[in-house]
Amino acid sequence: MAHLMTESILRGPYKPGRIREQSRELILQAAEAEFACHGFRGATMQRIAESAQVPKANIHYYFSNKLGLYGAVLENTLNLWDAIFNELASHDEPADVLSCYIDAKMDFSRTHPTASRLFAKEMISGAPHLSAYLQQDYRLWFKQRMSIFESWVAQGKMDDVEPAHVIFMIWASTQYYADFEPQILIATQTPTLTEQSFTSAADSIKHIILKGCGIC
Amino acid sequence: MAHLMTESILRGPYKPGRIREQSRELILQAAEAEFACHGFRGATMQRIAESAQVPKANIHYYFSNKLGLYGAVLENTLNLWDAIFNELASHDEPADVLSCYIDAKMDFSRTHPTASRLFAKEMISGAPHLSAYLQQDYRLWFKQRMSIFESWVAQGKMDDVEPAHVIFMIWASTQYYADFEPQILIATQTPTLTEQSFTSAADSIKHIILKGCGIC
DNA sequence: GTCTATATTCTGATAGAC
DNA sequence: GTCTATCAGAATATAGAC
Numbered sequence: 401m402a403h404l405m406t407e408s409i410l411r412g413p414y415k416p417g418r419i420r421e422q423s424r425e426l427i428l429q430a431a432e433a434e435f436a437c438h439g440f441r442g443a444t445m446q447r448i449a450e451s452a453q454v455p456k457a458n459i460h461y462y463f464s465n466k467l468g469l470y471g472a473v474l475e476n477t478l479n480l481w482d483a484i485f486n487e488l489a490s491h492d493e494p495a496d497v498l499s500c501y502i503d504a505k506m507d508f509s510r511t512h513p514t515a516s517r518l519f520a521k522e523m524i525s526g527a528p529h530l531s532a533y534l535q536q537d538y539r540l541w542f543k544q545r546m547s548i549f550e551s552w553v554a555q556g557k558m559d560d561v562e563p564a565h566v567i568f569m570i571w572a573s574t575q576y577y578a579d580f581e582p583q584i585l586i587a588t589q590t591p592t593l594t595e596q597s598f599t600s601a602a603d604s605i606k607h608i609i610l611k612g613c614g615i616c
Numbered sequence: 617m618a619h620l621m622t623e624s625i626l627r628g629p630y631k632p633g634r635i636r637e638q639s640r641e642l643i644l645q646a647a648e649a650e651f652a653c654h655g656f657r658g659a660t661m662q663r664i665a666e667s668a669q670v671p672k673a674n675i676h677y678y679f680s681n682k683l684g685l686y687g688a689v690l691e692n693t694l695n696l697w698d699a700i701f702n703e704l705a706s707h708d709e710p711a712d713v714l715s716c717y718i719d720a721k722m723d724f725s726r727t728h729p730t731a732s733r734l735f736a737k738e739m740i741s742g743a744p745h746l747s748a749y750l751q752q753d754y755r756l757w758f759k760q761r762m763s764i765f766e767s768w769v770a771q772g773k774m775d776d777v778e779p780a781h782v783i784f785m786i787w788a789s790t791q792y793y794a795d796f797e798p799q800i801l802i803a804t805q806t807p808t809l810t811e812q813s814f815t816s817a818a819d820s821i822k823h824i825i826l827k828g829c830g831i832c
Numbered sequence: 833g834t835c836t837a838t839a840t841t842c843t844g845a846t847a848g849a850c
Numbered sequence: 851g852t853c854t855a856t857c858a859g860a861a862t863a864t865a866g867a868c
Contacts, residue, residue, distance in 0.1 A: 437742065438658065439654060439655045444862090446861075455834070455835050457835060457837095461834080517740045523796045524652070524737055524740075524795050527798040535802070539805070561820050564800075566824070568789070572785075572788040576785075580736075580784075582739055584780075587758045589755070604777050604781035605785065608781075608785060609828060611827060612823065612824030612825060612827045635851075639851085670852085671852070672845090673846080673855095674853075676844085682844065682845090
């Protein structure tokens with residue numbers, strides 16, 4: 401029976417370092433919400449601690465300082481972001497590729513709105529903590545995808561639109577439903593964005609982007 | 617000669633209250649940049665004072681407190697915003713209306729990027745200081761424009777796309793070039809967004825939105 | 833690992849001389 | 851109207867008992 405006392409009821413059997421992981425995760429979640437809402441400077445350790453329901457000093461036990469905590473939150477967010485990036489696969493037909501990508505991006509806005517907002521806040525502030533990330537994989541990824549679009553244009557599979565602007569339109573439109581939720585709710589006079597709202601939005605975006613780019 | 621000493625070289629002849637106006641304007645400009653970059657909580661009176669090159673106490677002479685200053689900045693921003701709202705006029709042809717509106721919105725992103733970012737930050741934070749504004753004119757404006765779109769759909773002038781999503785796509789895409797500038801610069805590997813960048817982006821957006829909505 | 837108490841710096845705001 | 855000096859409270863961060 402003794403070892404049962406050390407098991408986590410919620411998260412399965414005991415492993416060395418599990419308490420550490422759990423506490424870290426709890427703080428990270430609270431921090432993500434706080435940073436997404438108030439930005440790096442506007443967020444306070446006090447509020448994060450209250451939200452995570454741990455004493456303020458515990459945060460400093462798990463993370464070196466405020467910047468370290470923010471870095472950890474940002475890293476989590478960027479990992480999620482990368483996963484969506486790679487959803488823009490190079491299948492044969494542009495229609496399939498873009499449809500799937502728009503659906504994936506919109507799904508991300510629905511399931512990870514806080515991550516989307518955190519990223520947006522960081523960008524609007526001039527991306528002071530993202531330079532390393534943006535310089536690496538991101539540039540390469542973008543260049544590669546742009547050349548795929550250009551080959552489609554060359555093959556007459558889509559209109560001669562600048563590929564970068566198409567990507568920006570997709571990013572902007574899909575992220576909008578996470579980042580500008582209050583504006584959308586009031587405009588459409590609905591209390592919350594349902595799963596159906598997102599599906600409907602994705603359908604409209606797909607229709608406009610595909611037809612607008614001359615993809616059949 | 618004496619009265620020349622009281623004239624402002626930059627802003628024309630002396631008027632009662634001119635010093636007051638000038639100082640207020642100076643502080644407001646610095647505050648807008650600071651709030652747009654760090655949000656309400658993240659901005660500090662100290663930094664605003666330094667940026668405006670006035671002693672911190674002077675800000676409290678012109679504005680009741682931090683919230684009052686933020687309110688004044690936000691009011692300026694919303695007035696600019698309203699002007700663009702009304703650019704979506706109800707001419708006869710959808711193509712003209714949407715073209716002009718996209719151009720106007722994109723021009724706003726180019727000439728008032730800080731205002732755009734301030735508004736975006738406020739939205740991402742849940743629009744805590746905008747509820748009054750969003751409840752009034754905004755709802756009415758949106759409803760009216762939606763009915764125009766619906767009449768176009770009924771007349772077969774455009775595809776049966778949900779009007780709200782079209783508007784959101786236009787807002788999202790145009791604001792993106794102000795709010796997400798760092799991402800765009802790094803992706804396109806250019807040092808700054810030129811006037812030509814904005815024109816090119818507007819052209820792509822117009823092409824995709826108009827064709828995508830079936831507007832000839 | 834957890835938490836109370838506290839050191840230290842910073843922030844918003846004010847008083848009062850000029 | 852302007853500015854220096856300063857307050858009270860809040861912020862990050864640490865010390866040290868348990």
